[in-house]
Structures are given as C-alpha cells and as structure tokens.
Amino acid sequence: MQVTEVSKSEVVIVGSGIAGIVAALELLENDQQCQITMIDRDEAKKMGGLARSAFGGMALIDTPEQQRMKIKDSPDIALKDWLSFAEFSESDYWPRRWAEFYVERSRRDVYDWMKAKGIHFIPAVNWTERGDYTPGNSVPRYHVIWGTSQHLVETLIQKLQNHPQQQRLQMLFRHRLDSLQVQQGKVTGIKGFDEHNQRDFEITCDRVIVATGGINGSLDRVRRVWSDAISPVPRAGKLLNGCHPYCDGRGHDAVTAVGGKVTRLEHMWNYAAGVAHTDPKFSEHGLSLIPPKTALWLDSSGKRIGPKPLITAFDTHDLCKAIAELPDQYSWQLLNLKICEKELAVSGAQHNPNIRDRNILAFIKDILLGNKWLAKEMIDHCPDFITGNNLAELVDNMNQLTGEDKVRLSDVRHAAEAWDHQINLPEKFQNDEQLRRIKHLRQWKGDKLRTCKKQTILDPKAGPLIAIRERIISRKSLGGIQTDLDSQVLNIQGQPIEGLYAVGEAAGFGGGGASGKRSLEGTFLSGCILTARQAAKHIVNSDLSERPINRQVSAEKELAAEI
Structure with a gap:
C-alpha cells in the first residue's frame, strides 16, 4: 500500500529556479525563525532552472555602467519606452503597476542587491529592442x-x-506539485508526488510561494493559448522548445483551481531564429540564435523576405510574427563563413564559455577576431547549418535537409547578387533598408565591433557559403498568475488569497504580465529577483507583526519614540 509522506513547514517554495532561490535566501537573511521547505520536480544538480543555462542579460536603469558610457537614462525615460512596447489595455492595472515598480526599483533592488552579493556586469551596455515602427529602448x-x-x-x-x-531550509527534489490546499480563503498546505520514492506527499504550511516558471516548455499548451490575433499558430514541426518540459503550467493550474487569476498567457517572448540543439535533452529541443545582421533572411523557396527586410535588434515580437505568417513557417538565413565568424552568437551560457568562465583575454580575442570556434561548432554539430562551396551546391544541400525541392537556385542567386550589388555601390547610392539599419546599428560601439561594415555574400574569399534553417523557438511566458506589488496571488475578484504568492515567470514576472505584448529584453532574470524579494519582504513583515514578542517590542519602540 502506498504511504503518504506528511510534514510541516511555515513556508513552502515550489520551484528552485532563480526566483525560488532568491525568495529562500531573502527569508533566511531577514526572518530568524521561519522554517522553509523548497520543492522542485528536477534533480538537485539542476537547481537554478533555466537561469543556469541562460545568457544573463538584464534591463537595468541609470546604472554606473550607463553613466560611464554617458548614457542618460532614468525611470521616466524607461517607463515611456516600456509603455510604448507593452501596449497595455485599460484592464492591465497590475501589469502596469509592476512596470512602474520595475523602472523605479531595478537599480536599488536588483543591481545594488546583486553587486552586494559579488555579482558584476560587463562594462559595455548593449542596445537591444530599439523598436521598429513602435519605439522600444531609446537608450542602451x-x-x-x-x-x-x-x-x-x-x-x-x-x-x-x-x-x-541554513538548517531552517529543507530542499526536496524530484517532488512534483499537484495541488494547493486552501481553506476559508487561506493557504493551509500543498499536495504532490515524490517521483523518486514513488509516493504521495503533503506539507502543511502557512504560506506558499509559487515559483514554477512559465508554460513555454509545453509546446501543446503554447499552441492552445496562442492567439490568432497576434499571428498564425506554428504548426507541428515548426516550433522548437527553448524552455524545459517541466515548465508546463502545472503551477498555474494549481493556482486556478483555488480561485487564483491567470492572465495574458497569449503574450509570450519567443524568438524567430531557433535551430536544433547541438546536444538535445528532450524532444524538439532548440537553441536561440542572435541572428547575423549582414545575413539575408529568405523564405522556404529562397526569396528574400520583404518588402521590409528582417533584421534583429529592433523588434523580436514582429520578427516572430513575420515568420509565423510565412506559408511554411520557417526561414533561411544566407551568409558566408566570414560573416558567421564575425556576427553569429547563440543565447545561453553553454555557447558563451568565455563570458561564463570569466576569461577576459579569450573574450576580447573573440570580439576582435570573431567567434571562429562557435562557427565551427554550429557547422559541425547543428543539422540546421548547411554549407556549400557555391550557390548550386548550397541549394542542393538545403533541399536535401528538408526533403523537398522548394528552394530555387534562381531565387537565391537573385537575392544574393542584388544584395552584393547594393553593398558594392558608393554609400550615397545604396538604397536598401537592411543596409540603412546596419549603418544605424554600427553607430553604437557594442554593435560596431560585432557587425560587418561592408561584406558581400558571394565573396569567394569569404566562403564557404552557409544557409541556416530557422524556426520559431518557444522561450518565455509574458503572462501568468496575477499578483499585487507584494507578489500576493489575487483571486478573480481581485483580492489577495491569504498566504499565497507567485514570483518570477509564474507571475508573468509580476502582476500576470508586466511586459505587456513586448519585452524591452532583459526584464526576466531581474523580474525574478524583484518579485521574489517582494514576496519575501511581505512574508517577513507579516511574520514579525504576528509574533507576540515582536508586537511587544514594536509597541515599546513606539512608546520610546513618543517619549
């Protein structure tokens, strides 16, 4: 007979990603009595969740790094940018409140907090999501x-x-959340399944912090919530998983079952340049490229996508929309080895080892001479990277990959020759929107170092030719469990469910959708820290006010102040 394991705790944190870790650390540091239990479905060695493999970029406002680079930024400037990209509706009250909170507190509650923990940033600030027709980041x-x-x-x-x-923190791995227990509007515990010992478990508690991540690890669920009003739903085989299968919305379902409100799941932060992972761990596992800016973006037949050419660094949301609207819902990028070595980047710690390992000399060398090792790694091990010594050979290999004869040599040749012709013209006669965008990008030093100035594709000295097949890759949930500024979960009437909190991606990085329709990029890790700290702060303050001894000390302090 299966035995149910029963235990007690004051606070249960569901999820050991970055949001869960920050919440636990803040509780240990600021509440001297609280007993904490953290559970996670994955193994102990994978503690940290998706943050362990992420690149680590953060949108931060008015920092010393910006000031050293003479970047004039402020919460007011950032909020204007944020609201432009978010396009909040009148019903997005809490998402907007979290946006306002983020821009006001990212410096103090994220940047300064991290620096105090010994975490530092690369001195050069990057400029992402500048906006296309909708203004985005007005400054790096x-x-x-x-x-x-x-x-x-x-x-x-x-x-x-x-x-x-540390003895006040218990960590249980391979433990899956199944349900939350709520009585008379107050949390009383959780139930789940211990996948290691194959038995049910229950934990009675006063407070639960849901830090289970988003829904984007379940491609079926992503398709179910996808809004046709945004773009056509990616069909089977046209969507890669850049998340993790355990980010499947289980926490959202548990919250919904006890009356919590979940909003804006149709808003996601996916990427248009996904490729098959070089070392896949699960079905449809993908990598997200930072697409080379000098490469030509082609459709499945080899025609250049237009009339507006696609180029990264302006509007990721619209890039995904453009790919989803293609008949075959995938694209090719056409380039050569020289462009690849200069401009290619892959998101994540695994493919940025010099930054990950803090090897400053190797990092500088790659910036100046190009990521030759990365280009070789992807060409040798990623099936979506195709090479050819000439266009005819390249097109044959592209068609061999897809098993169809869709790519037409004439279309690819026309696109490449027209592009090269424009590049070879004197600058004052160049009339190509992608070249205009590249010229704008190169005005910022960080982009200038990693973007070719004048490199043709059919240059015989820059070969071999490369074609990269790219699909949309599922990454982050912008919507989620609705919370107030204390990270308390709100019910469908808009009232807090006592003792229940949601943080990080589970909460749509605050309020059930703090970024709205689009992110300024880099609002995710920092959003995890910010929401987790708010939850811990509210729990600590609640604990202090509820403990008789602390109420007595507080009263004595107030009396002394009056005297």
Missing part, C-alpha cells in the same frame, strides 16, 4: 552578467548552502 540598457546567469545561480546557491541559518 541591456547589462550582461560577467559569468552569465550560471555564475549568478551558483553564487546564490553557495550563499544558501553556507548561510548561518
């Missing part, structure tokens, strides 16, 4: 963690493990 504010977010995760885990109050 994308800060990259020196060491990637893997260093952030490992630093915070070490602080948890070495904390003087």
